[in-house]
Amino acid sequence: MSLQGAAIAGAVFNLNHPAHTVDWSFIHLSVANVVVIGLMLIVFVAAIALPFPGATKRDAARRGGGGS
Amino acid sequence: MSAAPTSPPTIPPTSPPIPSKSWTVKVRERGVEALPPERLLPDGQPTYVASWIYVFGVASIASLIVIIGSGCILALKGPAWWHETGVGHFFNSIHMWSVELFFFAMVVHLWGKYWMAAWRGGRGRVWVTGAITFLVAVPCALTGYVSQQNFDAQWISTQAKDAMNSVGVGAFFNLTNFGQMYSYHILLLPIAVVALVSVHVLLVRRNGVVPPFELEDKLS
C-alpha cells in the first residue's frame, strides 16, 4: 500500500473520492461545504437558544448588587 | 551637649530618582493606566455575559493556538515531512481541521457580535481589529494551500495567480514561488494575525464586554 493510501486508510471514513455537489440554478456547492455552512447556522442558533451555566451565581450577584 | 547627629533621610528602595523623560516609565505608566492588572485579567464579568454566543471569541483564539502548535510541529520537520510519514500526515490533518474550526468559530463570533452591535460605547476599534483579523487570515490560509506541494497547491497557485496579477500584486507576491509563499505562511502572516488578535483582545479587556441595548431607549 502506498504511503498516501496508508495515510488515507488510517481515516475511519475515506473522503478521498470526487465530491458530490448541491446544485441550484447557477449555484454549485460541494456537500462538504454545505454541511460546514449549515453547521455554522445551527451552532449559531443553538448558542443563542441554549441556557448558559452559572445562572445561580449571576442571580446572587444581582441580589448582592455588587459592582466590580 | 551637642545635638544628636541626624542621619541622612533614607530613600525608599522602590523609588530611586528617575528622570521624568524615561521612555520605560512612560510606557509602563501608560500601560498600567490603560490596563491595570484587575482589568487585564478580571475574575468577574458583568452579569449579562450569560450566553453561549460569548464563547466563540475564546474558541477562535483556542483554534489559533492549535493551528500554531500543529504548524510548529510541521515546521520542525520541514515542508515535505507530511507526505512521507503517517505521523507527519496526522499533524497536517490536525492543522487543516483546526483551520476549519478557526474560520468556523470566527464566523459565528462575528455574527454574534454584529447582532449585539458590539461596536457601541466606543468599541469601534474592537470591531475594526476583528474584521481586519478575519481578512488577514484569508491570505494566510491561501499561502498555506499553495505551500502544500501537492496537486491542490499546483492548481490553486496557477489559478489564483491570475487574480493576483490582475491587480498588480503578482509582481511582488508570486503564488508559484514556493519559497516566498512558505515564508509568508509560517512567519509573516501568522505574526500579523497574532498581533491583530492581541490588540483586539486588549481592546476588549480595556473597554469591557458591550452592555445590552436598553429596552426603553429610542434607537441609539
Place this chain on the structure above:
Amino acid sequence: MSFLGPKDHTKPWKGPYAPYDLVKELCIAVGVITLLAVLLTVLLSSPDDKPSTIAQWSHELPADFATTAAEELNETSGTAEYGPPYNHSSGSVQHFFFLHPQRWLGVSHPINTAEDYVVKPLETIPYDPALRSALTEYKAAPTTQKKEWSEAYAKPLVEYSEAVEEKKTPPSTVSVDTSTGTVTVKTSGAGPVPTMMASLQSLAQSGGLEGNLVSSSRFFQTDYTKPLLFMADGGLLGERAEGQHLLGEQWGLMNETGSYPGQPWLWLYALWYQVEPMKNSPNADIQVLLIMGVLSLAFICIPFIPGINRIPRWIPLYKAIWREHYRAQRRLT
C-alpha cells in the same frame, strides 16, 4: 470619544459582576478544540493528491505536451501571450477603466517561453549530434524564419488538439504512439523544429525537464514558476481539476480535492465570478477583486455605516441573546 468610536448612547456598565474564570475558560477551549481537531483527524484525515509532473504529462497526454511545447516555441501559448509580470504581451492583461495596475507594476518575473522552455533545456542534452546540429541551425536563423518553422510545426498539432477536444476525427498529419508516447508531425517547412521537439519530449519523459526548469539559473531554488506555468499552459492540470470540481464554473475556488470541506468562507468571492458581467469578462479578476475590496472595506467600517449599524436594533435578535438580563431587570422593577 476615542478615535473610531461611533457616537451612541451606550452607558458604561455600573451593574453587578459575577465570578468568571477567563484563564480556565481558555484552557477548556484549547482542550475542546484540540479534541475536536484530533477527532476529525481520526475520522476523516486530510487530502494529499500527488502533484502532476511534466514526465507524467508527456507520457499520459503526449499530443497535448507536444502542442504546448510547440506553442511555447512559437510564443503563442498562454504564458507567452500573458503579459506582465512575465513578458510584454497583452493576452491576459486586465484593467478596470483607467486602472491598469498589471501594466503599471511591469515585468518582474521575465519568462521567454521559446528560450526557457525549449532552447535552454535542449542545450543541456549532451552527446546528440543531430540535436546539436538542429539547435545550431535554429539559433542562427533570423526571427522570421524561426517563426515560420515553429508555426509550420505547431499548426497541425493545434488542429489535432482541437479535433480531439471537439470529439471529431483528428487530422492524419499528427500520429501518436501511446505505448512510447511518441508524437510524429507530418509537415514540411518546419526546419530543425521536429528534431528539437522530439528531443524535448524524450527529455520530459525521462523526468529531466522538471529539474531543468526549476534550477535553470542556480543550484538552490524554491521558485516553481517556470514548470508550473508550463504545465498550466497544457491540459493535464485542468483535466484533473475538472474531475475534482475545482474549475471556476464549478465554484472551484471554494473547494478541496476529494470530498473534504474547502474554503466555505470564500463563498462571496466565488459568487461574483458566476454573475454577469464578470462571468464572461476578460477583466473578471480585477472586477471581482475590486468588488471584494469595496465590500471588505465596508465590512471593516460596519460600525460607521448608517443603516447597517442600526439593523441589530431594528431586528431584535439581541432580546434572545440577553433574555436573562432583561428578565432580571423586569424582576427588579
